[in-house]
Amino acid sequence: MLATILHKPGDIRCEEIADPKILQPTDAIIKLSASCICGSDLWPYRGLQPVDRPMHMGHEYCGVVVEIGAEVRTVRPGQFVVGSFCISDNTCPHCRFGFQSSCVQREFMSGAQAPYARVPLADGTLVATAEVPSADLVPDLLAVSDVLGTGWYAADAAEVREGSTVVVVGDGAVGLMGVLAAKEMGAERIVAMSRHESRQKLAREFGATDIVAERGEEGVARVKDLTGGVGADSVLECVGTMESFDQALACSRPGGTIGYVGVPHGVNFDGQRLFFGQKRMLGGPAPVRRFLPDLMDRVLKGKIKPGKVFDLQLPLAEVADGYCAMDERRAIKVLLRV
Structure with a gap:
């Protein structure tokens, strides 16, 4: 599949990599409905954060589950899900205190500027909708994953x-x-x-x-x-x-x-x-998982339209243009069609 890789500051490419696979029994693979570029992605892009090896970019995501590990219980293939940019088990003491972004098993999501992504700790990280939402709601639900939650x-x-x-x-x-x-x-x-x-x-x-x-x-x-x-x-x-x-x-x-x-x-x-x-x-890092059910509900009921923050849409193959547009402040936030 095509995916976004940052090789060095200013050098962002869309190139072929292997499709993601289940690595742990708690993983899920999702087919993204859309992806986007985050303002925090600009720190390494601008050279203000070290880049010592190629980085798989993207941590905001929503889409349909296509495969789950043997121990996943709360989501299933075919469900539409939104997840936090902070991976969490949602059961540790910090998670139960409402700070899933400090989970004892915390990871930071990566590789979501692509058509498919692996989500570790799927049970604690993903929240499913009752049914697959209409296409016009995808930008709003994508925003919930990080930028609205933050x-x-x-x-x-x-x-x-x-x-x-x-x-x-x-x-x-x-x-x-x-x-x-x-x-x-x-x-x-x-x-x-x-x-x-x-x-x-x-x-x-x-x-x-x-x-x-x-x-x-x-x-x-x-x-x-x-x-x-x-x-x-x-x-x-x-x-x-x-x-x-x-x-x-x-x-x-x-x-x-x-x-x-x-x-x-x-x-x-x-x-x-x-x-x-x-x-x-x-x-600090936003405990988005704490807010996901409420924010998703507000979006699905039409109370809020956070997807308006996406003022430029590009195909994934043109991701480099998206980074450039945000870096030069010609775009607030770029949605990537996958």
């Missing part, structure tokens, strides 16, 4: 509540999903920090009440002006740079909460600033 976790970790004021730092796909999540959780005011007109428009569509294009001290001043000098109750950090963390910390009110889901690169903290700033912080 944006949702950012809002959950930031303790977004009914009537709260929220600032979202980052206007990529995760940040936009954070806006959607904050709206669904009942936030009264949602400030999206964005400089790009197309992303501002989508943020408004997902529920943003205000747009702040400024950054640094000017951006903080604008947020403080919007909040009567107080700052935000909840801040969603959806980038992972020192600049974005500085923005998040400065926009949060004393006693406010920051949910951080951007993979950190070059981030360090000043203990004195944290101590006297009195900010709560929770984040």
Whole structure:
């Protein structure tokens, strides 16, 4: 089959590899209904994460089960499933505590930018729908696998509540999903920090009440002006740079909460600033499995349309063009037709 392989920074190829096979009795093989490119895929693509050997790319997935291992009990061939980018058994103490992304058997999904994928720990990772959904719902369900689940976790970790004021730092796909999540959780005011007109428009569509294009001290001043000098109750950090963390910390009110889901690169903290700033912080890899049943249900009932975040669709064979488009910010998120 054709699959996406990153050979070195900037060198992404769609090339023939062997079809995946059952390796463990807890595995499942799925035929993907669609795949996509994640913002975090750009870190190794840009050379900001080491690439010491060819990497099989892709960790967002949904599709139909075609084969299962001998010990798989909760899914069966023919079922449509969505899985988390974090593989988990969903039974260990961390999973039962709601943090499946810290499962004692955790793996990170890979190789999903392809027509077929092997999913380890299928019972704990995959959630099936009652019936195979219509094709128009596939982008929405694909988004649940990571980008919506991660944006949702950012809002959950930031303790977004009914009537709260929220600032979202980052206007990529995760940040936009954070806006959607904050709206669904009942936030009264949602400030999206964005400089790009197309992303501002989508943020408004997902529920943003205000747009702040400024950054640094000017951006903080604008947020403080919007909040009567107080700052935000909840801040969603959806980038992972020192600049974005500085923005998040400065926009949060004393006693406010920051949910951080951007993979950190070059981030360090000043203990004195944290101590006297009195900010709560929770984040890390999103425990998407915790949210999958609820988010899938919202999609299937037509309550949310997270698939709108895909603003470019390409065939898998043109995946290199998709990476280039996202790297150059000509696309928010690329859906790959497999």
